[in-house]
Amino acid sequence: MSSVSARQPNPHTDAPKRRGRPPAYSLDDRRRMILEAAERVFVASGYGAASMEEIARAAGMSKKTLYALYPDKRHIFGALVGYAGEFPKSNAIRAQDPAQIIAELRRRLLELAAFALSPRQVEITRLVISEAHHWPELAEEFHARGVTRGVSFIAECLEKLRDARPDIDIPDVHQTAVALCGAAIGDFHFRVLLENGLVYPRDKLLAQVDLALRIVLPSERALVTRRREK
Structure with a gap:
């Protein structure tokens, strides 16, 4: 008997064998x-x-x-x-009304939270954290393509809001976007990374998004409250 054992198939990583001529793929x-x-x-x-x-x-x-x-x-x-087929879509912001811009900002924060907390994204984040010490390029790629993209997604709305309301206090759009993302997602994200199968319902995410907006943009509190009640 040979001392070398045959490789056992791995159901997670092995594709099923196909018979006949391989299909043509784009x-x-x-x-x-x-x-x-x-x-x-x-x-x-x-x-x-x-x-x-x-x-x-x-x-x-x-x-x-x-x-x-x-x-x-x-x-x-x-x-x-x-590769984020489920990454929130960036619709052009044509609205000039601050209330409509806040509504779009609220929508984006909610979608970004749902994306960051999705099971697939949680698995990728765990992978990056576990391997970053030995493979720092993973963290670089993740930050450049994931985190930076999400912050820019929020910053677009803040730029429009500052244009529509010159009196609003947003001295640094990028840092304000970072603060909003952290306030809306941070604690939830930490918890889902530690606990398998944890899922936050949409209404809880929305409540946290509204709280983040009221904390980070206190001068817009009335607009945030009005949009929440609709």
Whole structure:
């Protein structure tokens, strides 16, 4: 009997074997398959232990195809953080009425909170935290493509609000956006990272968003209260 045991299939990272001629996929389909496979591999094996070969196998494609689209794991992870089909959409802000801008700001904060607290995003955040000591580039990619993007999403509204209300006290739009995100999401985010399966209902998220707006933008408290009551 051979002393070398056969590799056992991994249900988390191995794609099911296909028979016959492989189907034709578009470039977007291939990228999606790779990123979804990479997410499974990173979560199951850890970033450091994961290999390009394992990712290719999980995606059901050759390493040659994988390398043609992504040169290494870091590029895959960066694309995975940016791969956010559920990331809130940034609608153009055409409103000039401060109350309407506040309503859009409130909507964005709520959607951003729901995104950050989603099970998929929580898993990616845990991965970054667990691997950042050995792979600091993960934290850099995560911050650049995730955190910075979320803050900019909120800062767009604050810019419009400051234009519509020159009397409002927003000396630093970026830092105000950071404060709003922290007040609306921070404590909830910490808790979901520590407790598996914890889900916050929409009404609780909305109450926290309104509290954050009243704390960070006290001069707009009446507008926030009016929008909440509708």
